Amino acid sequence: MDLKQCVILGFFCVVILVSISLSEHFELSSSPSANGTVGQNVILPCQISLGRQPQNMEVQWQKIGDGNVIIYQFKAPSGPETFGQGYKSRIVLAKEGLPTGNVSLQLKNVQVTDEGIYRCIVKSTGWSDNTLTVLHVAGMGMVSIGILGPEGEGIKLTCRSSGWFPHPELQWLIKDNQSHPFELKQDHDQSFSVFSSITVLRGTTEVTCLVHVRSHLQMKQKSTMFLSQKRKYSMKRCFEEEEKFIQASQKETLESENLDLHRRLERARTEFGDAV
Ligand SMILES: *[C@@H]1O[C@H](CO)[C@@H](O)[C@H](O)[C@H]1NC(C)=O
Ligand SMILES: *[C@@H]1O[C@H](CO)[C@@H](O)[C@H](O)[C@H]1NC(C)=O
Ligand SMILES: *[C@@H]1O[C@H](CO)[C@@H](O)[C@H](O)[C@H]1NC(C)=O
Secondary structure (H helix, E strand, C coil): CCHHHHHHHHHHHHHHHHHHHHCCCCCEECCCEEEEECCCCEEECCEECCCCCCCCCEEEEEEECCCCEEEEEEECCCCCEEECCCCCCCEECCHHHHHHCECCEEECCCCHHHCEEEEEEEEECCEEEEEEEEEEEEECCCCEEEEEEEECCEEEEEEEEEEEECCCEEEEECCCCCCCCCEEEECCCCCEEEEEEEEEECCCCEEEEEEEECCEEEEEEEEEEECCCCHHHHHHHHHHHHHHHHHHHHHHHHHHHHHHHHHHHHHHHHHHHHHC
16 A cells, blocks of 8 residues: 555545544434324424434434334425325424424324324434334213103113224113113224113103223213103103204295295296296
8 A cells, every 4th residue: 555545545534533423423212102182182202312403404203004104204404394194284393392302293183093103213414313102092072861752651861972992881870870781883083982772760860871981990971961850841841852843844844845936936937038
């Protein structure tokens, strides 16, 4: 090796050493899990250890599954910012957090299908790191009791609730807490609905329908209906409801008849000109 070669080699070594020391080493930290509620917003945390953003930073968020899907990508300082299909209106990365190295993702209007593992990746010149967060999703819905009508010696009631995840159980709380069957079905958005009907006997004053998730004690919703002591009143109410319904349908028929009349008149007008 002559002197010239030696000098060139040395120069390369220096260049490599300088660029290695220039690449900033950092780590990402996040929470191992996050809890989201159906219909609400959730933060998927991700923090760069430097406490500021590294040079030429690129942030990427993936959803881990069959083929990791890139749901969000941002190239600092000013973009471009790209969103995975269906995420554009639901993902926000607050830019004001970047100077402190906060690259947490806000996911809006959480759905049951959002449950899963998310990876935060930050790349800079010559360095990158990533971290995982599991998003658990839970959902609850309002419970409503309805009156179907008189049946035999009693009155038939229904209880329904939807938007639950994981799957709930339905329980009627009346006197003996006897268990009654209920229907469970999974809706298109993967959340569960429950439905049940019972006939309560005359003299029942209070009926409660409780919907709860067995594995999550805090996940419960209930509704209570107070019934009149006099069965007659309940029956009267039912008949009143029915009457209202009949009146409503009569009104509809009347309106559609009027419409028909109007159409016939129009037709007559066009056929006979202004003579009509
Ligand atoms: C999520 O909820 C579970 C209970 O369901 C709780 O143990 C856990 O600490 C929660 N995680 C977070 C990050 O709040
Ligand atoms: C990071 O950003 C998220 C979302 O903008 C915010 O909720 C969170 O409080 C921030 N964390 C810190 C440590 O500031
Ligand atoms: C019925 O169930 C509810 C809730 O599970 C409970 O608080 C109540 O004590 C029970 N009543 C009877 C009579 O078992």
